[in-house]
Amino acid sequence: MSxxxxxxxxxxxxxxxxLxxxxxxxVVEACKSMGVGETALRRWVDQLREERGGVTPNSKALTAE
Structure with a gap:
């Protein structure tokens, strides 16, 4: 079973x-609070910081345009 x-x-x-x-x-506290894995949250945090710094994301943006 997969x-x-x-x-x-x-x-x-x-x-x-x-958060x-x-x-x-x-990151560990936020993972426990939100019920997600550490790797995923670290990726989202990095993406949010990049977007706020003006970098265009490769995937769906986390911030408003």
């Missing part, structure tokens, strides 16, 4: 990353 992959909305990803970037949570 494990089904979870998908998350852009809003959820933004909110989870914002780390804006509210001072550690």
């Amino acid at each position: 494990k089904q992959r979870r998908s998350f909305s852009v809003e959820f990803k933004h909110d989870a990353a914002a 780390v970037v804006d509210q001072g949570y550690s």
Whole structure:
């Protein structure tokens, strides 16, 4: 039996990353709070920081245009 992959909305990803970037949570604390894996959250945090720095994302943007 294969494990089904979870998908998350852009809003959820933004909110989870914002816990780390804006509210001072550690990645581990935010993972436990939001119920997501550490690798995924680190990716979202990196993407949010890049977008706020003016870098255009390769995937769906986490920030408003």
